[in-house]
Amino acid sequence: MGIHVHLRVFAGRDYMTESNHSTFEHPEVQLAGTGYVAAYVAGIALMGLSLMLVKDHALDPTALGIAISGIAGLAALLQCVLLLHMTLSRTQIWQTVALVLFVPLFILTIGLTSWMFHGLYQRTMLRPIAASQAMAPAPLRAPR
Amino acid sequence: MLVHIDGPWSPLLGRLALTEIPYKNPILVGTFLFAVVLAVVLVGLTTYFGFWRTLWRDWLTSVDHKKIGIMYILIGLVMLFRGFIDAVMMRTQQAMAVGPHSAGYLDAVHGYLTPYHFDQIYTAHGTIMILFAATPLLVGIMNILVPLQIGARDMAYPYLNAVSLWLTAAGAALVMASLFIGDFAHAGWFGIVPVMELPYSPGVGVDYWMWAFQLSSIGTTLGGINLLATIVKMRAPGMTWGRLPIFTWASLSANLISLTTFPVVTVALALLALDRYLGTHFYTAGLGGNLMLYNDLFWIWGHPEVYFVILPAFGMISEIIPTFAEKPLFGYMGMVVASLGIAGVSWGVWLHHFFTMAAAPAVNAFFSITTMAVGIPTGVKVFNWAFTMFRGRLRFDLPMMWASAALFFLLVGGLTGMMNAFATNDYMVHNSVFVVAHFHMMLLLIVYAIFGGVNYWFPKVFGFRLEQRFGRMFFWLFTAGTAVVFVPMFTLGFMGMTRRLDYVAFPQWQPLLDIEVVGIVIYVLSAAFLVAQLYVSLRDRAQNRVGADAWGTSRSLEWITHSPVPFYNFAVTPEVHARDERSWRHERGLDDAAPVVYEDIHMPCKTAIPLGLGALGFGLAFALVWRIWWLALLCSGAIVALIVIRAFMTGTSYTIPARDVEKMEHDRKRGAAKPARAQVPGGSPAPVLGGGT
Ligand code: HEM
Ligand SMILES: [Cu+2]
Numbered sequence: 001m002g003i004h005v006h007l008r009v010f011a012g013r014d015y016m017t018e019s020n021h022s023t024f025e026h027p028e029v030q031l032a033g034t035g036y037v038a039a040y041v042a043g044i045a046l047m048g049l050s051l052m053l054v055k056d057h058a059l060d061p062t063a064l065g066i067a068i069s070g071i072a073g074l075a076a077l078l079q080c081v082l083l084l085h086m087t088l089s090r091t092q093i094w095q096t097v098a099l100v101l102f103v104p105l106f107i108l109t110i111g112l113t114s115w116m117f118h119g120l121y122q123r124t125m126l127r128p129i130a131a132s133q134a135m136a137p138a139p140l141r142a143p144r
Numbered sequence: 145m146l147v148h149i150d151g152p153w154s155p156l157l158g159r160l161a162l163t164e165i166p167y168k169n170p171i172l173v174g175t176f177l178f179a180v181v182l183a184v185v186l187v188g189l190t191t192y193f194g195f196w197r198t199l200w201r202d203w204l205t206s207v208d209h210k211k212i213g214i215m216y217i218l219i220g221l222v223m224l225f226r227g228f229i230d231a232v233m234m235r236t237q238q239a240m241a242v243g244p245h246s247a248g249y250l251d252a253v254h255g256y257l258t259p260y261h262f263d264q265i266y267t268a269h270g271t272i273m274i275l276f277a278a279t280p281l282l283v284g285i286m287n288i289l290v291p292l293q294i295g296a297r298d299m300a301y302p303y304l305n306a307v308s309l310w311l312t313a314a315g316a317a318l319v320m321a322s323l324f325i326g327d328f329a330h331a332g333w334f335g336i337v338p339v340m341e342l343p344y345s346p347g348v349g350v351d352y353w354m355w356a357f358q359l360s361s362i363g364t365t366l367g368g369i370n371l372l373a374t375i376v377k378m379r380a381p382g383m384t385w386g387r388l389p390i391f392t393w394a395s396l397s398a399n400l401i402s403l404t405t406f407p408v409v410t411v412a413l414a415l416l417a418l419d420r421y422l423g424t425h426f427y428t429a430g431l432g433g434n435l436m437l438y439n440d441l442f443w444i445w446g447h448p449e450v451y452f453v454i455l456p457a458f459g460m461i462s463e464i465i466p467t468f469a470e471k472p473l474f475g476y477m478g479m480v481v482a483s484l485g486i487a488g489v490s491w492g493v494w495l496h497h498f499f500t501m502a503a504a505p506a507v508n509a510f511f512s513i514t515t516m517a518v519g520i521p522t523g524v525k526v527f528n529w530a531f532t533m534f535r536g537r538l539r540f541d542l543p544m545m546w547a548s549a550a551l552f553f554l555l556v557g558g559l560t561g562m563m564n565a566f567a568t569n570d571y572m573v574h575n576s577v578f579v580v581a582h583f584h585m586m587l588l589l590i591v592y593a594i595f596g597g598v599n600y601w602f603p604k605v606f607g608f609r610l611e612q613r614f615g616r617m618f619f620w621l622f623t624a625g626t627a628v629v630f631v632p633m634f635t636l637g638f639m640g641m642t643r644r645l646d647y648v649a650f651p652q653w654q655p656l657l658d659i660e661v662v663g664i665v666i667y668v669l670s671a672a673f674l675v676a677q678l679y680v681s682l683r684d685r686a687q688n689r690v691g692a693d694a695w696g697t698s699r700s701l702e703w704i705t706h707s708p709v710p711f712y713n714f715a716v717t718p719e720v721h722a723r724d725e726r727s728w729r730h731e732r733g734l735d736d737a738a739p740v741v742y743e744d745i746h747m748p749c750k751t752a753i754p755l756g757l758g759a760l761g762f763g764l765a766f767a768l769v770w771r772i773w774w775l776a777l778l779c780s781g782a783i784v785a786l787i788v789i790r791a792f793m794t795g796t797s798y799t800i801p802a803r804d805v806e807k808m809e810h811d812r813k814r815g816a817a818k819p820a821r822a823q824v825p826g827g828s829p830a831p832v833l834g835g836g837t
Contacts (some may be wrong), residue, residue: 023792065674094376098403104293105404109444113443116495120436 031085040084046075148425149771150346158772159348164326169261169383170250173504176324195597205750207302207710209287210605212309216284217349217598219316223276226320228667230269234655235629235664242649254647262646263330264349268319270333271353273550274449277315278587281594282311282456283367286395286606290371292702292709293389295380295718300373302368302748303796310758318356318765326769329353332644334446335416337427337438342420348769355765358413361406368402371395380701389700389723390473393480394459397487401452404491409445412438421768436501441466443494451490456481456587457593458525461547462599465529467535467698468544472724475528482521482528489518499567500574508567515565522558526551538748542615546596549623549770550589557585559632578637584784588626603694608685608706614677621670628663632656641793692735697723704813712745712800715809736808742802749798753790757783 023029041111050071053059059067086096153159166172190196203211240246241255259266288307291298293837299305322328327349331339341352375396388396415426416438425433466473473479495503495511529551538544560635561583575577603609636656641648648657681688693703703726705714716739721819722728729735762778767775 021793102404105491109408112492112495113440113444116440116503116507117434117436119507120502122504123504 027091031091035082035085042078042082043075046078048072079097145423147342147421148344153191155769155774156772158767158770158775160325160770162453164348165324166327168743171256172323180326190342201750204755205749206308207298207754208750209283209291209299209302209305210711212305213286213288214605215309216280216287216312219313220277220279220281220284220352223272223280223316223319227269227272227277228671230265230272230791231669233265234262234269235661237395238645238648239654239657239661241646242647242648242654242657245823257646259646260330263644264328266644267329267332267353268322271329271357272319273587274333274453275357276312276319278359278590278594280461282317282398282453282590283308283364285460285594285597285601286371286398286456288687288700289368289601290374290392290395291378292604292699292713292782293392294383295701295714295720296378296380296750297717297745299370299714300378300784301370303751303754304370305756305789306751307592307757308363308367308370311366311761312360312753314765315356315359315363315759316358317370318352318769321766322352322356326352326416335438335440337435338429338433340416340438341428342423345539350416351365351769354413354416354420355768358410359761359765360415361409361413364402365406365410368399368406369627371399372403374478375399380714380717380720383701384720386442387720387723387725388480388606390462390476391456391459391461391700394462394483395453397483398452398455398459401455401487402492405448405452408441409449412445415441417768421709438733439498439501440494445490446493446497448487448490448584450583453484453590455486457550457590458483460549460593460597460600461529464526464543464596464742465532466724467540467600468541468547469533470539470697471529471532471536472699472727474534475524476723478524479528482524485521486518489514489521493518496565496567499570508528512565512567516562519558519562522554526554533649539667539697540609541599542612542619542694543600545616545619546592546599549619550592550596553585553589555593557582559588560585573637575642576637577633577641579642580643581633581637584633588630596816601702603688603690604702604707604709606685607690608681608688609690609694611677611680611684611688614680616669616672618673618677621666621673625663625665625667625670628666629660631661632659632663693726693730696778699727701725704729710808710812712747712805715805716741716743722759741810742806744802745800745805747798747800749796751790753786756786758787765814801809 053064053067058064073078080099084095084099085092086099087093110133150161151159152161174363190199203215237255237257241248241252246254248254248422250258251259252261261723290296317326329335329340329345329349329352331345331350331353335350335353335414338344340354375392418424419426419428419433425431426432429435434726435776441644462473464478493511493515495507496515499508499511533548538547553674564573564579564582590673599610622827636653639653639656641650641653690707690708694707701720702709702716702720718725729737760783764776764779764783767773767779
């Protein structure tokens with residue numbers, strides 16, 4: 001019979017995040033160091049860079065697409081390293097697992113989307129980026 | 145940098161002006177008066193019963209997962225009512241506006257709603273029902289049950305849990321505010337581009353829709369993270385993955401979906417915001433914009449979202465059926481794999497919402513096949529439920545009635561879904577009311593599961609059972625209403641009626657539209673029985689009190705603790721021995737075994753900060769809708785400040801000494817017949833910040 005098992009008290013760790021410790025001693029803060037600030041600044045800088053590229057039509061459409069994707073990839077990589085600290089240590093393993101699980105999703109959704117648009121452009125659409133080149137940017141106004 | 149908008153704008157009030165209050169619209173004025181009267185009555189009652197203190201201390205500032213769950217459910221019910229009123233208006237308008245000779249009232253040429261107003265109603269109906277009724281109801285139920293089912297004291301992040309709740313509440317409040325200040329969107333619940341772009345929707349309607357959506361989706365993402373962390377990290381000793389209650393598995397798979405897909409809609413809406421506020425061209429019809437990009441992004445979230453709402457419903461059905469068949473669930477592992485399978489497939493089917501866009505045939509074929517593949521795990525589930533019932537000792541108490549009727553809707557909804565899944569077929573029915581009927585079957589399945597679940601777990605949360613006689617009448621009338629509304633709707637769909645018509649050009653559709661009105665009247669009648677059920681349940685609560693196991697044959701862990709559940713959930717963290725722990729203990733005569741040693745319990749303190757964050761979120765969204773920049777900046781600053789302040793607060797948790805736990809447990813045993821004053825619904829009130837008991 002399992003009576004003795006049943007009545008045993010669990011003296012395990014309490015995982016609830018409420019704690020009375022100093023904020024600066026919180027493991028997340030300890031882990032952060034300058035990495036968080038660096039990741040933030042780098043993210044803003046890379047986003048600013050891509051904004052400039054697009055705004056000034058700095059490259060031809062195909063090159064622009066490649067450049068933006070490259071910058072996005074770089075940004076994602078920096079965040080993984082600086083912000084998420086992807087490692088296999090006990091504290092970080094779940095972050096790493098969660099992120100790795102995202103990868104097939106990215107491939108699935110982005111891959112299928114590109115496949116879909118590829119066919120769609122050929123069949124029905126003007127290439128929008130080319131179209132944008134033909135037209136000079138004009139301020140958007142609501143109809144009166 | 146900001147895009148130019150036509151019309152007046154002032155630095156102080158933005159686009160807001162007295163003319164934005166629709167005081168000339170009798171329907172809205174009536175609604176406003178109703179809301180005011182309701183508010184006065186509620187405030188009056190709260191004052192009369194001296195409930196303000198309890199309201200503030202035990203509810204608004206609570207971080208208790210059970211109370212947060214109850215508040216989620218209340219928001220869901222209020223919004224369900226609002227969405228239902230929208231439905232009544234749509235049904236009556238369509239029945240009145242048939243043929244060129246139909247009369248017009250209240251400025252409308254036909255019927256009583258102008259096209260602009262009608263469009264806002266169906267947009268609000270869909271947005272509300274999916275985001276502010278179904279989602280909060282299910283999130284509320286998950287909030288209450290998951291910690292109890294895994295033997296935890298609360299969620300992994302109780303404070304974050306309250307933040308999620310109040311963000312959802314802020315979104316719901318924003319939708320409600322749009323009734324009386326300005327307009328709501330008129331571009332459908334999923335948003336039609338480029339109609340949502342500024343030139344075509346220069347008003348504030350789309351902005352209301354967009355920010356309300358945004359608030360709730362951020363709330364749900366945070367809630368998803370919380371539930372996942374809870375399930376992964378907070379399980380009691382012995383609660384292995386193979387013993388996890390099936391509803392918790394369903395919640396796990398549902399929240400994997402919310403974690404991975406809600407961010408997509410956040411981005412999709414953020415890009416729309418950039419278009420509408422900064423004049424970018426993500427979704428415009430020219431200048432490099434791409435209309436289909438919006439549909440793509442929206443439905444990458446949209447389809448998984450429908451599985452996000454159905455998986456918890458499946459989970460509830462899977463808990464209810466074994467209890468009332470008095471047998472363990474058939475094919476537990478199959479159920480688990482099927483839930484994860486549905487979550488997995490849900491990411492690869494979204495394009496079926498725009499088959500008619502004219503993607504290449506191979507693309508449509510691919511998505512047809514993936515969509516049909518969803519039928520496999522779903523079929524596994526249906527057979528498992530059937531085998532659970534097979535040769536069971538079936539009892540048709542109310543929860544079982546709702547749960548088994550839900551299976552019928554799964555059948556109708558699933559099969560019509562399969563019909564839509566053939567891209568060729570879909571060219572016939574897309575944008576017709578056939579599709580509308582399909583997804584209402586699916587959403588009604590969820591509603592049935594929710595009613596079943598509420599009836600089933602109500603005694604666990606409140607300590608007494610709901611009345612069954614009026615409950616049954618509610619069930620039958622609700623079911624009759626469903627049949628009378630949706631059979632004609634399927635028929636009209638086959639006859640070619642497109643959705644969202646404010647005027648119906650074909651008089652031969654009149655009879656079927658009239659039948660639908662009869663159906664909605666039956667729904668209204670059924671609501672009276674729901675009210676009667678709740679009233680009688682409350683009145684007779686003393687007779688209907690239950691012990692730990694409200695149904696006598698329940699199986700999972702939540703049934704071993706008291707009903708109503710004390711605020712600390714379990715006196716000592718339970719040790720789990722079996723998949724159906726409650727039955728395991730029951731079979732070994734351990735029902736009344738009391739712990740010999742009590743331990744200190746570590747609990748989070750209540751806090752008003754989440755409520756403040758919700759209020760500021762509402763303020764920020766409202767300011768953005770009306771382009772009141774100073775207010776937007778102020779609210780953003782205050783949000784950041786509050787978050788930082790909270791991060792530096794100490795004493796956010798307290799400990800209940802073991803002897804106090806013991807005393808409370810003994811009091812409870814002695815006072816079992818007569819509930820203590822402290823036994824407020826949903827558990828006893830938590831002690832004050834930092835204090836003992
Ligand atoms: C067997 C599973 C299912 C299949 C095969 C299926 C298939 C489909 C298809 C092909 C469409 C697109 C029809 C069109 O617009 O022409 C559709 C629409 C829809 N389905 Fe399902 N579905 C299934 C389950 C569900 C579930 C579980 C839900 C919700 C709980 C749901 C909710 C919806 C909604 C909301 C729409 C239309 C949204 C709109 O256009 O406003 N479906 N379904
Ligand atoms: Cu879908």
